[in-house]
Amino acid sequence: MRHPVLTMEGINKEFPGVKALSDVSFELYPGEVHALMGENGAGKSTLMKILSGVYSPTQGTIRLKGKEVTFGNPLDAQRQGVSIIHQEFNLFSNLTAAENIFIDRPEMVGRFGRIQWSKMYDEAQRLVDSIGGGEIDVRKEVRHLGVHSQQVIEIAKALSFKADVLIMDEPSAALPENEVKKMFDVVNRLRAQGVAIVYVSHRMKEIFEIADKVTVLRDGAKIDTRGIEEVTEQNLIQMMVGKEVGQLYPVREQKHGQEVVLKVEQLSLDSAHRVSFELRKGEILGLFGVPGSGTHTIAERLFGLRRGTGDIIVHGTAVKISSPSQAKAKKIAYVPPDRHRQGIIKPMSIRQNLSLPMLPQLSKYTVLDEARIKEMSGEYMEKLRIKAPSDGQSVDFLSGGNQQKVVIGKWLAANPDILILEEPTRGVDVGAKAEIYNIIHQLAQEGLSILLISSEMPEVIGLSDRILVLYKGTIVHEFAHGEADQEQLLQRASHPLPEGGLL
Numbered sequence: 001m002r003h004p005v006l007t008m009e010g011i012n013k014e015f016p017g018v019k020a021l022s023d024v025s026f027e028l029y030p031g032e033v034h035a036l037m038g039e040n041g042a043g044k045s046t047l048m049k050i051l052s053g054v055y056s057p058t059q060g061t062i063r064l065k066g067k068e069v070t071f072g073n074p075l076d077a078q079r080q081g082v083s084i085i086h087q088e089f090n091l092f093s094n095l096t097a098a099e100n101i102f103i104d105r106p107e108m109v110g111r112f113g114r115i116q117w118s119k120m121y122d123e124a125q126r127l128v129d130s131i132g133g134g135e136i137d138v139r140k141e142v143r144h145l146g147v148h149s150q151q152v153i154e155i156a157k158a159l160s161f162k163a164d165v166l167i168m169d170e171p172s173a174a175l176p177e178n179e180v181k182k183m184f185d186v187v188n189r190l191r192a193q194g195v196a197i198v199y200v201s202h203r204m205k206e207i208f209e210i211a212d213k214v215t216v217l218r219d220g221a222k223i224d225t226r227g228i229e230e231v232t233e234q235n236l237i238q239m240m241v242g243k244e245v246g247q248l249y250p251v252r253e254q255k256h257g258q259e260v261v262l263k264v265e266q267l268s269l270d271s272a273h274r275v276s277f278e279l280r281k282g283e284i285l286g287l288f289g290v291p292g293s294g295t296h297t298i299a300e301r302l303f304g305l306r307r308g309t310g311d312i313i314v315h316g317t318a319v320k321i322s323s324p325s326q327a328k329a330k331k332i333a334y335v336p337p338d339r340h341r342q343g344i345i346k347p348m349s350i351r352q353n354l355s356l357p358m359l360p361q362l363s364k365y366t367v368l369d370e371a372r373i374k375e376m377s378g379e380y381m382e383k384l385r386i387k388a389p390s391d392g393q394s395v396d397f398l399s400g401g402n403q404q405k406v407v408i409g410k411w412l413a414a415n416p417d418i419l420i421l422e423e424p425t426r427g428v429d430v431g432a433k434a435e436i437y438n439i440i441h442q443l444a445q446e447g448l449s450i451l452l453i454s455s456e457m458p459e460v461i462g463l464s465d466r467i468l469v470l471y472k473g474t475i476v477h478e479f480a481h482g483e484a485d486q487e488q489l490l491q492r493a494s495h496p497l498p499e500g501g502l503l
């Protein structure tokens with residue numbers, strides 16, 4: 001019989017007003033990739049933070065290689081063999097990769113208090129090589145490295161402590177599609193070396209590709225642990241949500257209008273070249289391209305975060321948009337892909353965040369209409385199923401997916417004419433995804449024009465009335481509704497314009 005490398009038993013965790021975990025048990029064996037799944041707010045991150053010494057449990061025990069342990073802090077946990085890679089990397093961008101890996105480590109300091117640079121570089125390079133990162137130069141500063149390489153550095157840092165257990169909390173969320181495969185190579189190597197890996201993700205496809213086992217949490221309780229070959233996607237969804245989930249993509253009842261709400265002509269700026277398109281009233285227009293294709297640049301341009309040449313015409317009038325406030329004045333709203341940097345103000349409450357963009361409408365004679373704000377925030381909390389004790393909860397304490405819902409709610413509440421959505425469901429669970437899709441649909445039916453940018457192909461295909469494909473900043477193809485499948489979409493997104501021009 002193999003023995004578990006790690007056992008968690010009877011874990012409870014209470015935050016003020018929230019029971020985040022109740023009586024959770026969890027076992028981990030060497031050389032297994034163990035997926036941890038559950039809806040937003042189910043308790044995944046909290047359980048992993050307890051395992052890695054960030055929080056201490058209110059109750060419960062952790063056994064590592066048979067011995068009961070307590071972790072005072074993350075460094076303590078790392079020394080004892082448990083490392084975590086959080087979704088946001090904790091690297092110092094102005095230090096080299098090697099320095100990041102061995103930061104503050106006594107074994108790299110020589111007899112006279114000098115750092116042993118060559119030992120450090122050699123050891124760092126060896127670690128990075130051992131997980132397939134041979135092309136990374138550890139003497140380079142981290143800010144010059146791509147996202148995948150930064151993740152490799154995080155993993156190397158974890159391994160420098162001889163990790164028995166490595167926890168990866170939504171490791172693919174920050175990676176472009178083509179780098180996920182590289183990350184899987186690293187995970188496979190680690191598995192082969194006997195490391196036990198906990199893999200937290202909302203992406204079904206990945207779970208079935210990489211995991212050996214899966215544990216599902218719901219409302220802070222463990223539902224079950226199963227072998228991956230014992231379950232289907234439907235089983236997992238049911239375990240997570242606690243009921244059958246209906247159709248993910250709503251069916252479109254009526255066609256969108258003909259009136260052109262937004263017209264973009266010959267837009268050019270760094271990674272976009274002479275992009276022209278029209279967005280009609282109530283239309284959902286998908287914009288798809290691989291990272292760097294220009295979709296993000298175009299979104300930022302339309303919201304006034306960047307400048308460039310070309311014309312933007314809103315409701316038939318050429319407009320100047322050189323700042324977000326000018327964009328907002330034209331009733332353009334933007335849900336950015338990176339909620340942490342651009343979407344929300346974390347120390348503020350859910351209610352305050354939701355009401356931010358609509359403060360002008362909510363204040364009568366400069367006095368805030370508190371009752372209206374409360375009503376509105378209650379409505380959006382319910383619509384988006386934001387899980388929190390109340391709308392007075394600080395956004396800081398929300399789970400990752402629930403923070404994303406606040407970002408979306410915030411812009412929906414602003415009642416725009418044109419809504420640019422970029423990666424609207426990143427980090428969001430299936431139940432909430434269906435909710436968000438429904439809301440997007442409903443808004444389109446009501447006449448809102450939506451520009452949808454997403455790297456999730458099923459989402460673009462399932463929701464869009466039309467899809468424009470970008471390749472290196474140029475529109476190379478247009479798919480009508482129902483015309484595209486994933487293969488064709490990817491094919492178009494990875495090739496230049498065919499001879500003879502568009503279509």
Ligand SMILES: Nc1ncnc2c1ncn2[C@@H]1O[C@H](COP(=O)(O)OP(=O)(O)OP(=O)(O)O)[C@@H](O)[C@H]1O
Binds near residue numbers: 018040
């Ligand atoms: N520091 C904290 N203070 C108060 N409540 C917290 C804190 N951290 C988490 N919570 C609450 O505990 C519950 C579990 O959150 P957790 O972050 O573990 O969810 P999760 O499963 O990781 O969700 P997601 O998929 O959205 O990341 C949520 O209700 C969350 O609001």
Ligand SMILES: [Mg+2]
Binds near residue numbers: 044046399
């Ligand atoms: Mg989480």
